[in-house]
Amino acid sequence: MTGRRWYVPWLFLAPALAVAITFFIVPFGNTAVLSLxxxxxxxxxxxxxxDNFRRLAHDDQFWLSLRNTALYLVIVVPLxxxxxxxxxxxxxRRIAGIGFFRAVYYxxxxxxxVVAGLIWSWLLSSDGMVNSLLRGLHVVTEPIPFLxxxxxxxxxxxxxxxWKGLGYYMVIYLAALANVPRSLLxxxxxxxxxxxxxxxxxxxxxxxxxxxxxxxLAAIACAKVFAEVxxxxxxxxxxxxxxxxxxxxxxxxxxxxxxxxxxxSAMSLALFVATLGLSVLVxxxxxxxxxx
Amino acid sequence: xxxxxxAPARPAETGAPTAPxxxxxxxxxxxxxxxxxxxxxxxxxAVLLVTVGPFLWQLSTSLKGTGERVFGYPPQLLPRHxxxxxxxxxxxxxxxxxYGLNSLLVATxxxxxxxxxxxxxxxxxxxxxxxxxxxxxxxxxATMIIPFESIMVSEFLMMRSLHLNNTLLGVALPTAVTxxxxxxxRNAFRSLPREVEEAAVLDGAGEWQRFxxxxxxxxxxxxxxxxxxxxxxxxxxxxWPLIVLSDPAHCTLTVGIQYLSGTFTNDxxxxxxxxxxxxxxxxxxxxxxxxxxxxxxxxxxxxx
Numbered sequence: 001m002t003g004r005r006w007y008v009p010w011l012f013l014a015p016a017l018a019v020a021i022t023f024f025i026v027p028f029g030n031t032a033v034l035s036l037x038x039x040x041x042x043x044x045x046x047x048x049x050x051d052n053f054r055r056l057a058h059d060d061q062f063w064l065s066l067r068n069t070a071l072y073l074v075i076v077v078p079l080x081x082x083x084x085x086x087x088x089x090x091x092x093r094r095i096a097g098i099g100f101f102r103a104v105y106y107x108x109x110x111x112x113x114v115v116a117g118l119i120w121s122w123l124l125s126s127d128g129m130v131n132s133l134l135r136g137l138h139v140v141t142e143p144i145p146f147l148x149x150x151x152x153x154x155x156x157x158x159x160x161x162x163w164k165g166l167g168y169y170m171v172i173y174l175a176a177l178a179n180v181p182r183s184l185l186x187x188x189x190x191x192x193x194x195x196x197x198x199x200x201x202x203x204x205x206x207x208x209x210x211x212x213x214x215x216x217l218a219a220i221a222c223a224k225v226f227a228e229v230x231x232x233x234x235x236x237x238x239x240x241x242x243x244x245x246x247x248x249x250x251x252x253x254x255x256x257x258x259x260x261x262x263x264x265s266a267m268s269l270a271l272f273v274a275t276l277g278l279s280v281l282v283x284x285x286x287x288x289x290x291x292x
Numbered sequence: 293x294x295x296x297x298x299a300p301a302r303p304a305e306t307g308a309p310t311a312p313x314x315x316x317x318x319x320x321x322x323x324x325x326x327x328x329x330x331x332x333x334x335x336x337x338a339v340l341l342v343t344v345g346p347f348l349w350q351l352s353t354s355l356k357g358t359g360e361r362v363f364g365y366p367p368q369l370l371p372r373h374x375x376x377x378x379x380x381x382x383x384x385x386x387x388x389x390x391y392g393l394n395s396l397l398v399a400t401x402x403x404x405x406x407x408x409x410x411x412x413x414x415x416x417x418x419x420x421x422x423x424x425x426x427x428x429x430x431x432x433x434a435t436m437i438i439p440f441e442s443i444m445v446s447e448f449l450m451m452r453s454l455h456l457n458n459t460l461l462g463v464a465l466p467t468a469v470t471x472x473x474x475x476x477x478r479n480a481f482r483s484l485p486r487e488v489e490e491a492a493v494l495d496g497a498g499e500w501q502r503f504x505x506x507x508x509x510x511x512x513x514x515x516x517x518x519x520x521x522x523x524x525x526x527x528x529x530x531x532w533p534l535i536v537l538s539d540p541a542h543c544t545l546t547v548g549i550q551y552l553s554g555t556f557t558n559d560x561x562x563x564x565x566x567x568x569x570x571x572x573x574x575x576x577x578x579x580x581x582x583x584x585x586x587x588x589x590x591x592x593x594x595x596x
Contacts, residue, residue: 008499009420013428016413016469023447023466024435030446041449090335101336103582105343110578112528114546115571118553118563119346122353127363129349166343224441227530234553247441247531254445255535261445268442275439 028272034265041259052266062267064242065249068154069274072161072245073222079162080218081211084169089199091170092177102174106167113164117231120160121147124232147232150242157228157243165221169214176210177203212286219278223271226251246271347571354378354564362560378565385557387541388569391548395527398464398544402526403519409469410518411511414477415503419489432471440466441531448535462536463544467526473518480514481507516584527574545570 035052039045056062091102108116123129124146131143146156180203188198226247229237237244244252250271254264349369353362357373382388416422417429440447447466448457456462484507492502508515530546537543540551552566 004420004499006422009416009422009425012412012416012420012503016409016474017428017431019409019465019468020431020435020471023450023468024438024443025431027443027446027450028434028438030450031443034446087339090332090339093332095329095332101340103579104340106582107347107575107578108343110524110528110574111347111571112530112546112574114530114549115567118549118567119350121553122350122560122564123346129367132367163343163346220439224439226441231530231550235550250441250445251531251535255448259445261449264445268445271439272442275442276437279437 031265031268031272034262035269037262038260039262039265041255041257041261045262048262052263055263056266056270061241061244061249062270065244065246066270068244069223069225069246072154072158072225073219073278076158076161076222077215077218079158080165080169081215083162084166084214085173085207085211087166088170088173088177092174102170105170108164109167111164113227114231116160116164117227120156120163121232121234124156148239150238150240153229153233153238153243157225157232160228160232161222161225165218169218172214173207173210176207180206208286212282216279216282219282220275223275223278246274347575350564350567353561354568356561358561378559378561379569381557381559381562382552382566382569385562386548386551386566388545388548388566390541391543391545392569392573394460394543395545398460398533399523399526401464402467403523405464405468406470406473406522407515407519410473411477411508411515412503413469413474414479415481415507417474417478418481419484419507420499432474435471436475444532444535447532451536457536458539458542460542460544463529463533464526466532467522467529470522473522476514476518477511480511484510513584516581520581520584524574524578 034045036047036049037045038048038051087105091098091105111119125131126143126145126147128146130146131140134140134144144152146152184202184206185198188202193201224247225245229243229245229248233243237248241248241252246267250264250267253259253267254261349367352369352371355374355376355378356362356368356371357375358377360372361368413428413432417425451457451462451465454462456465488506488510489502492506497505528546529544533544533547534550537547540548543551549566549570552563557563
């Protein structure tokens, strides 16, 4: 092309690169360095080698939050891979008013986590809508302690996550469904395959990459879950903080008065490795199944 | 759930929404089709209740008079004596307009900076060949792989040493341009045909003019997508503002609204009014711009 000076591309890139380096790359490096020190939030800190990581291995709060986060992942990811697909199939056909339904289904995505949390803590309170309905239908006699029992709190937070993500993943599935060639489905129909068989043997195999994508996105989102638990519990993560997630523990440990920045940085690295590991794992599982 | 059986009932008739097929005239078939359509609408309404029901119930609660029951069974769905007084209570309790203005500033700033800085960088990555390009792409990819939650502690320490904690600038800076914005712009600029650009080169247009006059106007769709997504992300973000803003006077709406539950009021009607104030502007914006939303998410998902 034209004789361009070498620095022209860098002039275009400079502002964005400056933001990315200053606010992601440098803090990430700093996190790695801090994780090897006993720095507090106020500053200071000495090199302590791998002490923080040894301490992590015996930290009950850390393991509790890791276990809760893992539980979250194991339950929510399958729900998020399947339910939005069913909803996408439901809104896929162009029938009267379908644009309205699609838009309304997406509205929880637009609402902020805090708003969702306040609404859901109201829905799930002992006198709230969910308990009222369950009692009215004689499913339970005593209200379920969604907000005061750690396990029920996690369950409520999971329901909230699924509710809020439904529209988002629905749209991803809609885009993928639009790419399923109709000729294949029609050929299967000519061959006498019923609707369910066409779905399982034509649509699902073609949707596999999208399902993997959704699983990866959902898994990473679950690993980082914070606001659901925080808002539902009014900031306490349940009685004794027993519904704590990894990010909740990082924030509690590393920030605020007397925060242990060094120790929290070690936890942060654990979070980073976990999210990285999840993406690698899902990709691996995918390629292995494709080879088989 | 009967959704599993009914939802995929007629996938053969879907997939190409732009070209509706003529309905076959055979009566037996059409009666079944009608039944399937009725089932489909019933399911659509069921999902509608689940998705929008919580909002509507919150709206109803926010309008209930002080003497009205908000707890208990059977739930009272509609307010008997609707009143707007709880909205006034919210305004009296927390500086909600100030919070809203703060959120608006941060979200608008984020939308502008993501479009501006993202398009500049995306253009360079898509249309220029230079040494170090792979490194630049790698840096933007890295920002997408590193979860913000894992760097928030050192990010907070950095903001404090820059004296930017407790400021709106401190809230906005880390996401002033995201790797996602840059890569969306790069994809958009990549798909522009070379010919137009070459014609401009022959006409003597410089790099900057080609960017402003030709490239940028051709990717208006991506501009609107990046703007909307950055705006909504900033408006909704909770964890980072919660960390960086400790002074209630500088809160954004998401953080400020937290103060309603617990600290200031125990009246569910007032909390409900507060959540409505926080969510309604965004829902209105969304319903006005929903075409762009769906186009944008679709494009992103297809291109992977």
